[in-house]
Amino acid sequence: MALPNFNSDTEALAYLGKSYDKLRDEIAKVIIGQDEVVKEVLITVFSKGHCLLVGVPGLAKTLLVSTIANSLGLSFNRIQFTPDLMPS
Helix, strand or coil: CCCCCCCCHHHHHHHHHHHHHHHHHHHHCCCCCCHHHHHHHHHHHHCCCCCCCCCCCCCCHHHHHHHHHHHHCCCCCCCCCCHHHCCC
């Protein structure tokens, strides 16, 4: 997707804000009640960082990451950590 030409920084920031809101709304169609986690993961993605989602089964961690990847047009792979993958 090509970005439009902006006449000012204010215009560019407004476009960024609208794009972020659209992305967040798209994710919210699938992930319910996890707004803070979604925000933190998006910050991590946009800053080219790493995150580790830890929680009990059933909190939609995998669904969250796959939904964000799908919304951004990225690929998604899952690694299941088991004791045999841990260093001894």
